[in-house]
Every structure is written in structure tokens, then in C-alpha cells.
Amino acid sequence: KAREAAAPTAVHPSTRALAIASGKGGVGKSSVTVNLAAALALRGLQVGILDADIWGFSVPRMLGLDARLEAKAGKMIPLRLPVGPHGGRIDVVSMGFLSGEDEAVMWRGLMLNRAVQHFLEDVDWGELDYLLIDMPPGTGDVQMGLARMLPRADMIIVTTPALAAQKVAARAADMARRGYLRVAGVIENMSAFECDHGVSYPLFGSGGGQRLADEIGAPLLARIPLDPAVAAGGDAGRPAVLAGPHDSPAGT
Amino acid sequence: KAREAAAPTAVHPSTRALAIASGKGGVGKSSVTVNLAAALALRGLQVGILDADIWGFSVPRMLGLDARLEAKAGKMIPLRLPVGPHGGRIDVVSMGFLSGEDEAVMWRGLMLNRAVQHFLEDVDWGELDYLLIDMPPGTGDVQMGLARMLPRADMIIVTTPALAAQKVAARAADMARRGYLRVAGVIENMSAFECDHGVSYPLFGSGGGQRLADEIGAPLLARIPLDPAVAAGGDAGRPAVLAGPHDSPAGT
Ligand SMILES: Nc1ncnc2c1ncn2[C@@H]1O[C@H](COP(=O)(O)OP(=O)(O)O)[C@@H](O)[C@H]1O
Numbered sequence: 001k002a003r004e005a006a007a008p009t010a011v012h013p014s015t016r017a018l019a020i021a022s023g024k025g026g027v028g029k030s031s032v033t034v035n036l037a038a039a040l041a042l043r044g045l046q047v048g049i050l051d052a053d054i055w056g057f058s059v060p061r062m063l064g065l066d067a068r069l070e071a072k073a074g075k076m077i078p079l080r081l082p083v084g085p086h087g088g089r090i091d092v093v094s095m096g097f098l099s100g101e102d103e104a105v106m107w108r109g110l111m112l113n114r115a116v117q118h119f120l121e122d123v124d125w126g127e128l129d130y131l132l133i134d135m136p137p138g139t140g141d142v143q144m145g146l147a148r149m150l151p152r153a154d155m156i157i158v159t160t161p162a163l164a165a166q167k168v169a170a171r172a173a174d175m176a177r178r179g180y181l182r183v184a185g186v187i188e189n190m191s192a193f194e195c196d197h198g199v200s201y202p203l204f205g206s207g208g209g210q211r212l213a214d215e216i217g218a219p220l221l222a223r224i225p226l227d228p229a230v231a232a233g234g235d236a237g238r239p240a241v242l243a244g245p246h247d248s249p250a251g252t
Numbered sequence: 253k254a255r256e257a258a259a260p261t262a263v264h265p266s267t268r269a270l271a272i273a274s275g276k277g278g279v280g281k282s283s284v285t286v287n288l289a290a291a292l293a294l295r296g297l298q299v300g301i302l303d304a305d306i307w308g309f310s311v312p313r314m315l316g317l318d319a320r321l322e323a324k325a326g327k328m329i330p331l332r333l334p335v336g337p338h339g340g341r342i343d344v345v346s347m348g349f350l351s352g353e354d355e356a357v358m359w360r361g362l363m364l365n366r367a368v369q370h371f372l373e374d375v376d377w378g379e380l381d382y383l384l385i386d387m388p389p390g391t392g393d394v395q396m397g398l399a400r401m402l403p404r405a406d407m408i409i410v411t412t413p414a415l416a417a418q419k420v421a422a423r424a425a426d427m428a429r430r431g432y433l434r435v436a437g438v439i440e441n442m443s444a445f446e447c448d449h450g451v452s453y454p455l456f457g458s459g460g461g462q463r464l465a466d467e468i469g470a471p472l473l474a475r476i477p478l479d480p481a482v483a484a485g486g487d488a489g490r491p492a493v494l495a496g497p498h499d500s501p502a503g504t
């Protein structure tokens with residue numbers, strides 16, 4: 001039955017789907033999505049980003065993209081961003097790229113799931129190596145909906161070291177599993193900040209990533225430090241990984 | 253008409269109502285709400301917190317509170333937390349304090365506005381000096397609902413220095429004004445971090461607070477630095493302002 005539900009998406013069967021989720025907002029979920037996509041594209045891969053954060057979309061600004069989506073033969077064409085010297089590319093679909101009338105139709109539907117379904121079924125994604133789905137923060141309908149529409153998607157949960165973020169993220173992992181989505185791992189973002197003198201400051205606490213990983217029985221994939229370059233890159237529309245070898249999520 | 257709608261709340265006419273809002277999650281809205289309440293209570297004031305963040309409530313954990321709400325004569329009784337040596341107190345109502353059946357009723361209603369209305373009308377708040385409303389992040393129904401139910405409430409918008417947060421916060425301010433809520437000011441949180449050597453690091457960028465304040469024509473009330481004590485206090489259930497004179501929002 002799950003297979004039957006998954007059949008109509010336009011996502012190629014060989015595309016690896018990763019849902020990037022979080023419990024709380026502001027833990028860096030969109031930053032991780034965008035930098036992970038950029039790191040993969042730097043290796044020459046074709047990476048799609050489905051921005052499912054319909055109300056709070058940040059992916060367009062973080063990639064410096066701002067244009068309307070074209071349509072061909074009833075399918076939306078993602079905005080394409082070539083990356084690096086090895087033929088890699090990031091293809092993006094986001095609420096931020098819809099024209100006024102399409103947006104109005106969405107709002108009238110007012111169902112996040114319908115928007116995500118629309119982005120899965122009516123976009124010409126082509127043969128991607130990876131499709132990263134930037135999930136809305138929190139738990140609920142969208143997680144469940146995604147599990148039905150793309151049951152082979154793996155979920156990666158982003159948290160900060162704080163107990164606050166870890167607690168809410170554990171709920172998100174729980175909800176995902178009830179919908180039969182596999183939680184592939186945890187990424188701890190905004191780990192300690194290292195000042196110019198080499199002193200490390202755990203500004204948001206410590207250990208939240210490992211505690212969450214242990215609690216939900218999934219591997220801790222990476223610990224990304226608090227790095228002014230990440231925030232600056234996000235605001236400038238140029239992901240930090242493109243500027244230098246900071247972030248390790250490429251190791252995923 | 254607005255007066256007529258506001259009539260049934262149980263909030264005393266002399267209570268100053270402040271709605272603490274944000275565009276994005278994770279900018280520290282709940283941390284600011286809790287520390288502002290604690291700072292006011294330290295002066296001997298009676299401060300209510302209405303935790304309107306129905307899905308992502310953090311106020312209970314940040315104050316170390318975990319109990320069921322009692323009811324008397326059909327009104328819910330807030331959980332009361334005495335603060336400091338001058339007779340101050342924080343009274344809290346949150347989704348986190350409801351019993352299983354009440355929660356189920358709420359979920360069936362599934363309307364944030366109904367929950368907020370319930371907390372405004374059916375709680376015995378008494379004669380508070382201040383009522384702080386911890387709003388859900390983002391824009392929309394709850395902001396509009398609050399404007400109808402408590403039209404004299406002033407909104408304070410919390411942002412970080414990042415362009416990302418500022419952009420989304422401006423939308424929240426816009427929505428609030430369309431609902432005739434006055435935006436009393438902006439608080440910039442997570443401003444630069446100062447290391448032990450006195451070097452200042454603007455980890456999330458700089459200027460977002462002032463730019464937002466200028467953009468929406470409201471005063472910048474405070475700039476709160478990134479401070480490990482704030483995150484640690486939030487996780488420990490003991491607001492940072494109670495430990496020392498860090499935060500300036502008491503100046504509001
Ligand atoms: N490792 C990091 N170091 C410094 N700033 C970061 C880091 N990760 C994210 N940020 C910044 O934190 C803010 C929130 O990140 P964002 O990706 O928008 O979070 P979310 O998608 O979870 O709401 C943004 O201003 C972003 O640039």
C-alpha cells in the first residue's frame with residue numbers, strides 16, 4: 001500500500017531522498033540542508049532541494065536565488081544552480097519561487113501536505129543523485145505525509161547541544177518513526193565556538209547531539225561548530241562550504 | 253467592536269499586556285519572555301506568563317515547573333512561582349500543565365486561537381501588574397486572534413542580528429499591525445559574544461535589531477549578548493537574570 005502511494009511522485013527511483021528535520025526552529029536545519037547540498041554538489045553530484053518549509057522558507061535567500069518557476073508540459077522546472085568545477089548542481093523548488101496566483105491557490109488549499117505533494121509530483125526533477133527535503137520545524141502532518149508519499153526517504157534530525165532542542169527533537173524522531181520513516185542520523189549544529197585564542201565556548205550547552213542520538217538509537221553524523229562564516233554565508237546567499245572546508249557534513 | 257470582543261477576558265483592566273513575538277523560531281523569544289518576567293518579578297511585581305506556544309511550549313521547562321493546573325469555580329489556577337525578596341511572583345499557564353483529557357479537548361478543537369482564548373477567559377489571573385504572552389513563532393491566526401481578544405496588548409518583537417531573522421520578523425510586525433496591535437519595540441537577542449579576552453564575536457551577524465527597528469518604525473529596546481548563562485539557565489529551569497545582573501530587558 002505504501003508503494004502504491006509512492007508511485008506517482010516524479011522522483012527518480014535511484015535518487016537518494018534525505019528529509020532534514022528538527023524539533024525546534026532556529027537550530028540551523030535550513031543552513032545544514034543548504035550546506036550539505038553544496039558539499040555534495042562540490043563533488044560533482046546533482047542534488048535537488050525541495051523546500052517544504054512552506055511558511056518559513058529560507059532556502060532561496062541562503063542560495064541567493066530569487067526567480068519564478070517555469071513550467072513545461074505541466075511540470076514545474078526547478079531553479080538550477082551550478083556548483084564547483086566538477087559539473088555539480090543544486091536544483092531548488094520553494095514556495096518563494098511561485099507566482100502570485102500559484103501561491104494563492106496554495107493558500108486556499110492551506111494544507112502543507114498538499115504543497116509538498118505538489119512539489120513531489122508536479123516538478124520535473126530529472127535524475128538526481130540526492131533529493132534533500134527541508135522540512136518545516138516541529139512534528140506532525142508533514143512528517144506523516146512525507147512518509148506516505150516517499151516512504152524510502154531517510155530522516156536526518158538537526159539539533160543544538162542544548163537540552164531544550166534535544167527534548168523537542170526526540171519528539172520529532174518519535175513521530176517520524178510512527179509514520180515508518182527511518183531516522184538515519186543526528187546532526188548537532190551550533191556546537192562550541194572557538195575564539196581566536198583557541199578557547200572553546202559551549203554557548204548553547206553541550207552533549208545534546210550525542211544524548212539525542214543515544215535516546216533515539218541513531219548515529220551522531222556530525223558536530224558543526226558555531227561559526228560566524230555560516231551565518232554570514234546564509235545572509236549573503238552563498239553557503240559557507242563553498243568558501244572553505246569548514247563543515248564536515250559532507251562526510252555523511 | 254474591539255472593546256466588546258475584549259470584554260470577556262479574565263485579565264484585569266489595569267494589567268499591562270505584552271505579547272512577545274518573533275518571526276523565526278529559535279531567536280530566543282521564550283528565553284526573553286521568561287527572563288523579562290523574572291526581572292520584573294525581582295522588583296516585587298506580579299507577572300503572569302500566558303504560554304501561547306501551544307505546540308512548541310518551552311516556558312515550563314525554563315522555569316522548572318511541571319504540575320497540573322487546578323481549577324476553582326470553573327477557572328484554571330496558574331502555577332505560581334515566588335521570585336526574589338520583594339514579594340514578586342510569576343504566574344504561569346501553559347499547554348504543558350494540562351491534564352490528559354483537557355489536552356485531548358484542545359487537540360480536537362485544534363485551533364490555536366481557541367486555546368489562547370481559553371487561557372485568557374478561563375484562568376483566574378487576579379490583579380497582575382504585567383501579563384506576558386509567549387506567542388508562537390511566525391505570523392498569522394494567533395496574532396490576529398490576540399488583537400481581537402486583547403486589543404490593548406503591546407507587541408515586542410524578538411530577533412537576532414542576522415538578516416535572516418530580521419526579514420521574517422518584519423513580516424510578523426506587518427501582520428500584527430494589520431490586526432491593529434501596536435508594536436512597542438524590538439529586542440535583539442544573541443548579539444555578539446564576548447570571550448574571556450574581551451574580544452567581541454558577532455556570531456550571527458550584526459545590526460539586525462536596529463535595521464528591523466528602523467524598518468518598522470519602533471524603538472530598539474535592548475541588545476542581549478550571546479551568553480552561555482542564558483542557555484544554561486533555560487536548560488536548568490532557572491532564568492539567568494535570577495543569577496546575576498546580565499540582561500538589560502529589565503530596562504523596558
Ligand atoms: N553553525 C552555525 N554557526 C553560526 N550560525 C549558524 C550556524 N548554523 C546556522 N546558523 C545561523 O543561525 C540562524 C538559524 O539558522 P536556520 O538554518 O535558519 O535555522 P532553522 O532552519 O532551523 O530555523 C541563521 O541566522 C543561520 O545563519
Ligand SMILES: Nc1ncnc2c1ncn2[C@@H]1O[C@H](COP(=O)(O)OP(=O)(O)O)[C@@H](O)[C@H]1O
Pocket residue numbers: 024025026162164165203204274276277278279280281282283284310389441442443476477478479480481482483484486487
Ligand atoms: N542570549 C542568549 N545567549 C545564549 N543562548 C541563548 C540566548 N537566548 C536564547 N538562548 C538559547 O537559544 C535556544 C533558543 O531559545 P528559545 O528561547 O527557545 O527560542 P524561541 O522561543 O525563539 O524558539 C535555547 O537553547 C536558549 O537557551
